[in-house]
Amino acid sequence: MRLGSRVWVTRDGRMATRTLRGFGMAIVMCGDDCTTEQKNSGHRCGDPQLSYVGAVLAKYEENHYDDSDFCALVWDAESESVTSITYASTRGWTYHNGATVDASPGVLAAAQVWAEDRWTAELTRRAEIEATIPAKGKTVRSMTKRGKNVGITGRVMWYGVDKYKSDRFVTYYRVGIKVEGEDTLRYLSADSVQVIDAEPIDYAAITEQAHHAARSNGVRSAYMSGWGSVMGPLPGEYPAIFRATADSNATN
Numbered sequence: 001m002r003l004g005s006r007v008w009v010t011r012d013g014r015m016a017t018r019t020l021r022g023f024g025m026a027i028v029m030c031g032d033d034c035t036t037e038q039k040n041s042g043h044r045c046g047d048p049q050l051s052y053v054g055a056v057l058a059k060y061e062e063n064h065y066d067d068s069d070f071c072a073l074v075w076d077a078e079s080e081s082v083t084s085i086t087y088a089s090t091r092g093w094t095y096h097n098g099a100t101v102d103a104s105p106g107v108l109a110a111a112q113v114w115a116e117d118r119w120t121a122e123l124t125r126r127a128e129i130e131a132t133i134p135a136k137g138k139t140v141r142s143m144t145k146r147g148k149n150v151g152i153t154g155r156v157m158w159y160g161v162d163k164y165k166s167d168r169f170v171t172y173y174r175v176g177i178k179v180e181g182e183d184t185l186r187y188l189s190a191d192s193v194q195v196i197d198a199e200p201i202d203y204a205a206i207t208e209q210a211h212h213a214a215r216s217n218g219v220r221s222a223y224m225s226g227w228g229s230v231m232g233p234l235p236g237e238y239p240a241i242f243r244a245t246a247d248s249n250a251t252n
């Protein structure tokens with residue numbers, strides 16, 4: 001696709017008929033036919049290649065120690081998902097490259113559905129993990145195979161760090177449980193108890209939350225959601241490097 005085209009087919013299969021003037025549409029990458037003279041002259045690109053027309057959702061910078069990458073989140077019609085394209089970088093000569101947020105209403109709607117699906121999966125995963133954590137107030141059963149705590153059941157009254165077992169890399173937890181008819185708490189490793197009265201997961205509430213998260217945090221956090229650790233960042237808490245230029249309309 002060449003700069004100057006008046007009609008072209010967008011990634012989502014529609015015909016677009018805008019006139020292209022210079023840079024600032026979708027993703028523009030310097031093509032093979034751009035000459036060294038054109039590159040060195042400071043003039044416009046001799047062979048700009050357009051992609052993801054009408055499908056650029058947001059932009060952001062990834063700032064590394066020595067270099068920066070300029071990335072765009074785009075709607076990929078083929079895989080029906082949001083993906084990231086690095087369109088420019090300080091690692092090489094990319095001055096003819098640029099990106100402009102230009103997502104069409106259809107693309108925005110598809111990306112919203114995609115983001116909601118991502119959040120639903122992520123929030124369900126977190127709720128399922130949450131349900132197994134022996135937090136204060138939950139009833140647990142000891143899973144120990146020997147010793148004085150075999151088979152006991154009680155209510156968690158205390159949950160805290162196991163200072164003896166933990167080191168700088170891994171944090172272990174202990175629970176203090178109240179066994180019916182006993183005056184003092186019994187202390188066990190949190191790993192050796194099982195929650196037996198977990199609240200059922202409220203899937204309707206998760207759907208609602210996912211809808212809200214996708215709407216208020218946009219596609220970036222949904223794109224990030226799969227990258228979090230087990231109890232990774234919640235909506236809106238994605239790393240600062242992804243905040244930089246995202247959603248701005250400026251062209252790099």
Ligand SMILES: [Zn+2]
Nearest residue numbers: 030034045096
């Ligand atoms: Zn060029």
